[in-house]
Amino acid sequence: MNSYPPELLVQLAPVMFVAGLDTQAQPQPQPPQTPASPAPSTPITPQTRQDAFYVLAMRLRDALVSQRKVAIWQPEKSKTFQVVLVDKDVPFPPRKLLRPEDPQYSSSHSPLSPLTPSSPLYPDGLIAPIWIRKHTTLVPSVFVVFMRIYESPPLQPGQDEREREAEERKRDSELAAEIAQRKKSTNERNIKLTAVLMASRRMLDDPSLDARLTFIRRQSGLDPRAALFVLSPVSQAEIGDFVRSLQDALYEPALEYYTNHSKRVRRKRNRHSQAASYQLPLSPLASAGIARPLRPEGWTVRYEYKMACFAEFRGEDQVALKHYQDAYSTLLIMFGSTAILPPRTKRWAEAKVLADCINVKIVKLYLYNNEHSLALSNQNSHMRKFADFSRGWGIGEETFEFWSWLARQHRVFAELLEQGTRSTLKIPSAYPTPTPSPALIAAQALEASQIGLDAMRVLGLNPNQALQHPGFYYYMAARCTERRRERFLSALEVGGDHNAPGFVNERKVDHLTIVLELYTRSYELFKKWSPQNMQNPGRLTLWIAFRIAQTYYESGKFDMAVRFFERIAKTYRRESWESLLHPLLSQWYKCAQQLGDVDLSVRLLAEMLGYGATSSADDPDALQEDLLAVLQSTVPSVTDEPLVVDLSESKPIVDAAVVFWDPEVNVGDLAPFQILLSSHPNVSLSSLPFTSLAIHFSGDVPPIVVRHTHNDDDTDIPPVQRIDLGEFVVSPAPSETKEIEGSLRWGAGTTIVLTGSVSSNLPMNVSVSKLVLTIKERSWWIEVPVVPSPSPSPLMAPRWLASVNPPRFVPIRREDHSGVRVHYRSHRVQVAIVHYGPAYLGEEFPIEINVTNGDDRELDIVVDVLLQPTEIDEAVNYIAMDDQRSTSLIKGIACGSLAPGVSVLKKLYLTNTGAAGDRVVDISVQSQSRTPASTPTSPAPTSPTSPTSPVPAEPMSPNAPPMVDRTETLRTISVSTIAPLTITHSTVYKRATRPLPGLSDLRTYESAKRPRDEADAVEAEVTSTLTVAAPAGIVIESVVLQRKDGERAEVADCSVDQDDLAGEWLAGDELCDRCRIYVVPDEDVPEEPIQGPGEYEVTWHRVLPDGSQGAPATSRFPLPPLQPPSDGLIALLDAPTTARLHTPAPLRLTVRNWHPTRSANVTVQLEADAADAFVVAGLRHGRIPILLPGAEESVTWNLIPIESGLARVPRVKVLDRRSAVVVAGQSQPDAAQTEGDEVKIVDVRWEGREEPEGDETGHDGQLVKGQDVYVLVLP
């Protein structure tokens, strides 16, 4: 922008002249000498007062000047003025050259008019920047003059009031005269004059002030409106307010001023265009001279431009735009004709500048309005049109002038955008904000309608009119400048007129500095506009950086260029854009050459060899020749250590692939491998003097070195060469380096295959960590490490050379081909497990573990056994082996060392209790080789840590464990467990027949060992049946009832005490025992079962398959819990079993009240019948005394049988008088139940009859028999 006159570019704003605020002539240092101040008549006032006005003036100046900065981009439309500080009596430039008194005045012209011979525009200039300057600095639209109003000092005692007033009047008149003087000159130009009178605060309150002000205004002829202000020293904020109100008040007159100008110019233009021949009378006169007068088109441009400027002053952007466009299009017409504007003249150059500036204005005004595409299309068409013109003018694309001009256009546009983006301009994104919400669409539509985007936007856009951030345009400017330089340089070569003024100027231009500046600006802007979140520099910026580096290179600043190249190359390498790296590397290399940095040159050449950069199939030797030349002609910076060329970030110089044939081998076995080193197809390395190749294996193994042998170098290098490395051992590490000889020369796209076998005596992971190629040439010592890649191309399976001639490869389709796992051979150990299931509960079940060493080494055997926890309730299981016993794990049972072929037998005992079910046992047999395999001193093979090793670090950690030669054999068995015997119980209860002691008996309450008399007890008979379930049968040694007599239950006797149940029993055999128990039910909790007072203890043996007996085992079966029934009121009838005819026999009825709380009122009735076989003596019908709970009463009859045979005893009826009494019936069958009033009568003999009839029938008998009681009468 600096290349254009700033006047033609800046944003115009109304101009305000401010006078009276200039220099208060440093009042501080010389307070008494105030006469020098602009208010000379000011009497000596206190210094503070003086200071207050000084400060006021200073603040006003600052406030006014800071209203607006002169800038090109200033779209704000606030009512602010461009303030110019002037003297009070500043003269305006003359309107016309002649004085107004001159008679020629009306026909004369402004000093700047092309019609005025002394004007710089005479005779055919268009518009000069000086014209703008006149309107921005010499002529204001409003004139504000600040003045002090006279303030008489406070009335002195002796002073006269009138005298004071006269003094004031006099001073005011002087003031008014001064204003009037100024007013006269401003009136000439229609400039609004405003006076601001500065007065002290005291003065404001003075009642006479109004009158004085009116006087001054009248005297000075000021306008009635907005022409006179009074201001007293106020604070900063209030000054701001004042300045704002001042501007508001004066804005209108300012606009009016510029409108008048516009009107005037329009009148002139109209006159002009109406009278096209107006020019003619003058033209002959002018054409007499050399210069021709301005053509009508020129006048149109002039007037349109002026109107545009005045509109811009007024802030009417649209009007200004219209006029600028008119001016511009007329200018184009002028340029279109060489007759109107002869090229390469001064006026032509001026017009070009004007056109460019107008274009900037138009673009700017569009951008103010956010009409990006219009702005861009204007800019583009400007460049296109003038490019066309340029061709006509002979400064087309082949000239540096053209590119210089184009660069300037781009640059100006970029600068405009940059300024704009700093304030209000927004760069639109071509990417539509996706997922438009309805609100957004509406907003966009509104916006579109406002800024007038055409409907085509919906369907697509003109990429030429998509506004981008200024960095792009700076970049374009830089590119144009580069071309400019090219053209200039070619012009230099061609020769020709080197003294043409343009050329001389061009020669002074430092093109590269300009290019650099432009690129740097562009770089910064690209950086600024790239998203912030990315940590790596954007690729766009890298591109620019590359161009900057190139420019540095061109300008000979190679060190700078190298720094740029270094940074750029990183990203390109990472993203493997080889096409971009190639030119970069070659340029970098050139820089290194220029800098004489041989180390860098070598590195770069090596990298270029790796990429095959700048090489082609035609000339594969180019790069290596370069490298050779460097090696032979230079010396390295350091000679005593190698120059390591690390190409790990880029491509290696040769592709290396390591292939092992087997994924894993045993210790001591050979693992064959191949290393394939292939050169790139387009790069020949045939003359590079590789001296050796070192192969580094993982771990502390000394490398294997292949030395180059000089056989006949002339022969062609075969596509595949093979070098045999032989067999070697990596562990234990050999002490010295193995050296082999072979040819290390690659042609274009040839492969050297190193074949060999590796073995290790220790388990480890073997892989090739790196290969180092060494070049030793003269004083150079270069090492190129090559890290073998997993495979040259991920889509190329690694290959295994199968035959050299013809070369044939076998693909190795394994992932872990680049390493081999060496491990110990596993031991041949046989483990046999024998057991004879199922196991029985309670026994020690034997399990045999038979371990046989089938290996040829002596092995230490250790056995671990784990009993898995079961889910069976209450199961407590044990395993036992040797002297160890555990519920879960037995560890480390040593079986000693086994010689080859020897076996060992271990017995494991499994003890199960609880319930039947499966038990799972894990048996682990570990064998460890006795040969202490040359315990290594450095047992740390680093192979598992090697990053290239694809072999996962198996259970062996990098430390000692991998050294242990151990094999583990696992067995799992499931043992089903069953119970050998099962038991079932059945229980029968009987009532006692003995008399109760009754409540009145003290013994009832004695808490003796036996809580009650035996009569209270219920007799329980338990029948237990043991069934043998063991499938193979068992031998029972003894069955014993272990008595555990308790308080409430007591074993009276049992049958096993007499019976011997010992013997061998088979599955399904049943053994039976009967046991009598006295049970005393608990009165308080009759429902509570009473624990059985003992358990059967069965001692038995397993019968083994060989017929022998196993270890004795004991099973225990407790007696069942007892729950005797309880009774209510019950009647027990005791009749004799047999009777003799005619012999009296007793019949006894016992009524017992078992009810815990209720007393019983009972009547007994004997219902004799005529058909009875008895004669009864005794109570027929009677009431028993009331029975308290727990009491009993007996009634006895004598029966005299009169018939023999089975005779029914006369029926006895017992009635409970307590009607509606329901004794809760018990579930027990022999429980008496009163139905209604009748009490159940139980024949006690049924219970007594059980013994002879056996267990099973007793139960039934009680149920079947009713109330009839029979007696067998014998004759």
Added chain:
Amino acid sequence: MPPLKLNAVAFVSPQNHPILIRTFVQGQDELKYHYIAHTSLDVIDERITAAMASKSTDCYMNLLYTMEDVAVYGYITPLKVKIIIALALTDSVVRDADVLTIFRALHTAYRQAVANPFLRLNASIDGYNDHATILQAGSAKWRTFRKRVDDIGKAVGAVGIAA
């Protein structure tokens, strides 16, 4: 409406490695289009971020930028392969539909190329490498992809899609 002119096409892998770059302009600096393809990734990244923020799944990235005499457009396939084309810059409206048609054709060409089972002819069995397969598709060995892309380039220049 003047016909579109396709200057260059670039396919870039999801890891931002170049797959294939073809230029259709005679006598021009081919490197320039490599640079354009590479720098476009910046803008594409930015757009992807914007698209992810708004959960957009649009493949078409619209105009990326204009530089010198080309307008650069971008497209991203659902599997994040980026297709970048450079159209000759003319002062006329470029319809999005036309650009999209070109992109679809290019995408189809790419899909057919990647579907080639012989790309993985020599690959190891257990290591499946998608990225390498994609890159392989653009290598000089496989001519059909290039031919298809070139055909598209020719078709755009000859017919002009503008209906």
